[in-house]
Every structure is written in structure tokens, then in C-alpha cells.
Amino acid sequence: MSSEKIINEKSSETVETKLEVAKKETIPVVEPKFEKSLAEKVVTKFGTKATIGFIKPNRIRINAKKENILDVATFIRDELNFDHAESVTGVDYPQSKEIEVVYHLGSYTEPQLAKQVLTLATRVPREDIPNPGNDSTRMPSLRDIFYSVEFHERECFEMLGVYFEGHPDNRRLLLPEDWADIPPFRKDFSIKGR
Amino acid sequence: MSTIAPEFRLSRLIASLIDLIFWIIVIFTLIGLPIVFILLFYIQLPVIDDKLLTPYLALTWLADPSRTLPIIKSLMHTDFFRITAFPGFGFAALLAAGTIYIERKLLAKIQLRVGPLYCGKIEGILQLMGDGLKLISKEIIIPAKADKPIFWVAPLLFVGTAAAFISLIPVAPGWVVADLEVGLLAVFAVIGFFPIITILSSWSANSKFPFIGGIRALHQMVSFEIPLILSLLGIVILTGTLNLTEIVESQQHYWWIIFMPIGAIVFFTTILAELERIPFDLPEAESEIVAGWLTEFSGMMYGLVQLGSYLKLYAFAALFTILFLGGWNGPMVWPPFPQEIITEGIKMGPITMHVPGLPLLDQEMLNGTLWFTIKTIGVILVILLPRGVFPRIRIDLLLHTGWYKLIGLAFVNIFIALALVYAGVLGPGGLIQ
């Protein structure tokens, strides 16, 4: 693991951090049971349609395909009791010609889940010349399941060009009304001078 | 400029004022007089009374008290002087200017800051002059689709109405611009004109925010006029007259506020609303409707509206003093004019000067003015205080207060007045005169 190599290199450099580093290494690496159980629940229900990204303390990642995202999200909301979305991110991967839309879900009502943030990720196809709203970069909107994603999805639409079907108001939010360029957070949009 | 404010010292303030006067005299003498002399190279000096009228002789004649004092005294009793200087516009404008300065300083001290500091030698005393000069020098911008005649005239009407209000106020016995038999009724009529001016100016600006502000001002002023009028009915019942001078004269032994405290409180609240002062400054609610009906005024028009506002403030405070606090009545603290100056003249060494025309103003009038001014300034300070303490009230709460609570209290006040009169305690033929 590259991270462990960095820790070892650093402990040979500085004396003060050696103690703290040693403390970290002697703590046994616990497989987070609770997070594992949550992830298992999703995977057993959906089989191959949802896969586990990673399981870390307090962070779980579930990858799903965009056709199944509505069912997975409904399951997460109803069975696992995650009740709101903290943010919706779009990450652009031009090499694999895909845009990854990442939902971070949290829970206010369930006290055991207060620390957990579940990352729900899906990929949508990406076109070289985007036509936001009218090309294949689209996915069903999660607004009916989690009301809180309304403005986040609008921002994702204008910044990356991902059209959310079923969203009542796919309109510009932060960009000016007369923005005529490609969606700015794509990797082909380059800032002047860089 | 220093960033740490120096402490206020009264001696420094007086010193700077004397400094100012000194410089005025120096400039006049060193520059003014030589200019006159240079002019005299070209103008023939006239000959009056077999004497050549040089500038020095002219100044001596001007400064001769026995010649000038009767002229000044007769000037002081003309209507023109009364309208422009003493109980009229000049006096009111002076008090209004002082009020603005005191308000800014008072508010600053409440809010742990300093207020005007840099304009004028000490403690920003010339700030108002600076603001006035700034407003005069600004461009007056009229919106394109505004109703131009009314838009131009509205601030002038505002100042004119405020000046009309001031003309009804008696300051000292015999010193009032317009002594009407129905003085109080005239006051109500003039007050009723203010909402009309406000709505005219806001409508003619042809913009959304002034429109909302004007409607709010209309609602506020109209709904508070009724408690204002009703609260003063008690005074009219008790004194039996509408003449403001007579109302003041009827308070020679006791003030009306002792017998009508509820009326005084209702009146005070309604004048806060009529003046659009915090907590009732909705028509210019800055955070909701930019500046309300004043939004489109710029430059000197805004200056005129502010002048009118502060003239109104003085006028309402003076009205409160007259009706409830006894006007100019007060113990005689002004020293009487020494009689020997009139009979024997002023002794200056070997010369005895007889000056006809003294005294200019009699002791009664000066004493009355002093007490009137002290009381009015006191009322003004109490009006200024809520600005540092309260937030702005909302329009529906304001209408609720004006229509329900204040009218109710005003009626209670009227019943108290009627009870006092019919029980024979006060009023004509009562126990207490």
C-alpha cells in the first residue's frame, strides 16, 4: 500500500512523529463491522446491480448502474434509514468517456448512522461535444427519493451537463444566464492561462 | 489622520469656536477692508451731513448703538423677522441642525463608537455643513419615466408644509408667527398634508420600491393621525380653547401632563410614527425596500427632505412641550435688565452714554424662550433615544397598534378629561384653576 510506504519514510525522517506513527501502527486494523454489515445488506438485496466500492471507518461506497440507481436509492432510504443527501458531485473522466455522479448520503434520524456517510456512485456516458439536456448524458433524478438534492442536481447539470430526468426544474443556478460555453467543470474546459 | 479618537473636552470645543470667530474677524479686517479701500479709488465718497462718508465713519455710524438699536428693535417686531428668524424658520433650522449633530453623537456613544470626528476642528462640529455642501454638489438624477413636475415639487412641498407647521408654534408670550384662534385645528390640518406629499412623491417616482414605501407611509401616517387627534381632545376639553397661546397660558400653575399622562404617552407614540422614526421607520425600511419613498431622490432634493424631516421633528417636540409640558412657563431665572442703564446711561469712565431703545428683548420673553428651548430639547432627546434600542416594527403590527390599542387609550384619556371637568376639578369654574 503506497500510504504505508509514505508513513515509513516519514518516520525515518523526523523523530517527534515517530511516537505518533508508532501509536498508529500498534492499533490493530479493525475491519469495520458495522459498515460491513450495511454494505452487505445492499449487496445481498441487489446482487450484481450494486457493488461495493470500499469500506472504511465511517465511509462506505456503493457503485450502481444508472438504470438501477432509483431502486438502490429507495432501498437505502427505506431500509437503511439514510434520510438526506449531503452533496451531489460530478467527476469527469474523459479517458473512460464517463461522468461519475456521486451522492453523499447521511442520516439524522438514526442515531447509529450519525457518523456514517454513504457514497452512492453511478456513471453516465459522456459525449465529446456536449449538448446539455439533449444528449445521452442523462440519468434519473433522485429528487423524489431525497428531496434535498434539488439544488445540488441543478448545479451538477449546469457544471457538467448531466441531465436529470424527472427533476422539475433543470435550470441554471450559479452560472450567468447567457453562458454559452461547454459546462465548465469538464476537463476539456480550460481556464485561461493554464 | 489619527485613528484613535481623542477625549472630548469642553474647553477645547469652546477654544475652537473662539478660534473660528477670531479668524472671521481677522479675515474681515485684513482682506475685507482693504478691498473696500481699493474700490474707493474708483467710487466717489458721498457727503452726508457735511461730513465725508469714509468707510471708517460709516462703520462708526453703523456701530453707534443709539442710532442702530431702535432700527433693530423695530425690525424684530416685523412679521418678516418672525417668519425667517426668531420663532420661525431660522430658530427651527438652528435647532434642527443641532439635533442632527446631537443625534449622531448620542447614537454613536450608545453604540460604542465616536460619531462625526474629523469635520471641524473638534469632535466633528462642522459635519452638518460638510454634509450640506456635499448634497448641494451632487447631481440630481430624475428617473426617465417619472412624473417630472410633481417629482420636482414634492421635496419643496415637504419643507413648505414643515415650515407651515412651525409657524403655528408659540415660543414666548406674544412671539408666534401666526396666532390663530383655531391653532390646534390648523395643526391637524397641516399634519394631514404630510401623507399626501409622501404618496405624491412616491407615485411620481414611477418605481417599485418607492411605491411600496409610499403605500406603507400612507398607511402608517393615516392610521396614526386619528389617535393623535383624539389624544389631544382631552386638552381641548380641559382648557376650552383651541388657541395654542392660551393653552400655554392655562398651564401657569400646573402642567397638563400631570392630569393627562395617558394622553401624553399616546401623543408621544403617534408623533414617533408621524416622524417616521425608529421603531416606526417602515417607509424607509432600508433592508426591505431600499430607501422607501426616498429612493429616487438624490442630491439637494434628498437634503431638502431631510431638512423637512428634522424641522418636523422640532415642530412636534415643540408641540408636545406646548400642550403637555407647559410651554414657556417656568421660574424666572433670567436676570432683570439693570434699570439704571435706561435712566442714567452707561458709565464708561468720564463718558456717560444714553442709549435709547434698550432693552431689545424683555426679560419675560427671554426667560420664556429659555424654558421653552430646554423643554423642547429634552423632548427631542427622548425622541432620539429609541433609535439606539429598538429594531423596526412590521406593518401589520403597526396598524394593529395604531387602530386598536392607541385609539382605545385615547378614548380612555378623553373619558378621564370629561370626568375631571364634570366633577368640577378642572376646567372653567373648577376647584383648581
Place this chain on the structure above:
Amino acid sequence: MTTSLPPGIQLEKADDRIMTLNVGPQHPGSGHMRLIIKVDGDYIVSCDPDPGYVHRGEEKMAEYRNYIQNIPHLERPIIHDSCNILYPYCLAVEDLLGLEVPERAKYIRVIASELNRCVYTLYWLAIYGIFLGHSTMFMWPMGDREFCIDLLEAMSGARVTHAYFVPGGVRNDVPANFEERCLRQIDYFEKRLKQYEDIFYQNPVLKQRTEGTGVLSRMDAIRLGTTGSVLRSAGVDFDVRKKEPYDVYDNLDFQTQVLKEGDSYARSRVPYLDMLESCRIIKDALKKMPKSGSVRTKLKPNPKGGNEEAYRRVESGRGSLGMYIVSDGKPEPYRVKISVGSFRNLICMPYLLKGEKLGNMPAVYWSLNYWPVEADR
């Protein structure tokens, strides 16, 4: 008009009854964002928030700078509260790079974070006062901020743009007699805070204006995904410092302030109570802080993360502020997403302002603890 409009621009329909007001960026009651409000008489029919006046594309610009260059860059969205927005960034980068923070640095971070919370909350409270027309409530918090800014200047060297937190600790140690000075100033600051109770929170006019307006029920607060003081004033007990403690918050003694009513009065009160808690936290942290030690872990030059991602969140003045960093092995992050409390609370605005009186608009809108610069990023 037959000319076609550019996309996104709408023509206002002329209507006899409903007036469209543009509470725009150039308005003394709007902050730097635009609210398009349709008014019917005195009642608001609909409200359409239009943020984006100060949008700079922070997240895009962060992809062109490496992890250290991002520090002064990413503190700009909420410059008063700069420590609190750098906090999740530093925590996430420490996760990615596998860094361990020394103990003294953790305490210093907590103290700086709480001081910044006070600085931000006082600014917000001052603007709340002036929106309601209370000019004294504008001047007093602005003056009392100076105590906290003074301490932060002693720590970091700048009054506002601190750039104090770095991945691995803080930039430099606090000056020599900082502890006594901090205790003295925080004591006096707390005394000053208690005076706000009389002039503002018990003011009858204020209570009349804000109680019962803009009521957000508990279910709605959870469903809309609100955060921070808006959430805690609706009765939900959620504070990231307690639920997911980071640095040394699990070691310190404080309470989460929760009110139940959910109206504007409660929303304006929760940050004030939080500030009093912050004073307690600072005093506690000063007592428990190790007296000496390093404050920074040494970094390799040009630190690179692996092919992983990190999401950390922190309780800032507005709510839970999350930073999601995706790295792909380069010195610059691949994607940085800032999830701010203001943007999450933006959804309350059209929801709460509908049906309110126009006079309540500033009271409700600003009580949502909305900072336009942060929401726009």
C-alpha cells in the same frame, strides 16, 4: 416582441395584482445574491433564489493547484471563517497522504476553529440586526469581533486571511504568552456577549417580529437536508463535533444547543448560544493543551495522494462543511468538491418565504444563516 431571448432569461408577465420585485445584488437587504420575489400586496407569492453573483469556480481552480497551493485558495469562499473551511480540507488531505497530526496542533486547531466561529457568527448577527433596523445590534457585534480577530492575528499573523491550517498541523506555533491573553480576552468577550440578551433577544419588538415566522418543522428540516443552526433550531440534535468528533473534540466538554420551535427567533438564537459554548470550549482547550510540542508534521516536497478519495466534514458556523477530494496520484487533486452549509440550506428559502409577509423577508432570509459567497463558491 418577436426577438428570441437567450436561454435562461424570462420575460416578466405584466400582472395587475402580482408585482415582481428584484431583491437583487444591489440591495441593502439581500447580501450578494438575488432573490426574485413575486408579491401580492404584502404577501410573497413565490420566491426564486438566484445565487451565482460571486461564483468563481473555486472547485475548478483547485484542480490546477497542488495541495499546498490550495490552502490560501480554498479559504476564500468564506474568508471570515477561514479556519473552518480549511479544516475539512486538511483532514481529508491528511487521510489521503496518511499524515499524523501532533497533539498540540490539534488543540491549537480547535481553538482557532472556535474563535473563527465566533468571528463569523458575530458578523452574521450584526447583519441580522441591521436587516431588522436595529443599528445598535449592528455596531456592538462588529466591535466585539475585534477581540477574537485580535487573538487570531496573534496566532496567524493576519486579521482575516489566516491560511493557518496546513495538512499536518498548523503553520506556526502560538506566541509566548498567548494562553493568559486568550483567557483574559475570552472572559471579557463572554461578558459582552451576555449583554446581547437584554438589548436584542429580550427586545419586545424583535420577539414580535420574529417569533412564529418562517416556521420549519422537524420533519421538513430533515427532509430538506438542512444543516447547522437551522437544523438545531428545529429540534434535531446533530452537531458534527459531537456525532463524528474530529481532532480533540471528543476530549472537550460542551453541549449541543438545540431549540424546538423552528421559527426565525430560534434560528437567530442558536448561533448565539453556540458562541457561548465556543467560549467554554476555548477555555477548556487552553487548560488541556500540551504545553509544548511540535505543531506541524513535516511533509515531503510535492506530496502526492494515491488513487483514492476522501470525504471529511466539520461543523462550521453555517453547518456541516464537507470536503470531497478525489486524487489520482498527481500533486494536484483530481476533483475537489466543497459541500457547504449555505448551499444546503438554500432550499429552505423558496420553501419558507412562500406565503410570508414582505416585512418578514429579511428576518426569515437572513436567519437561515446563508452566506452567499460560500454558497456560490
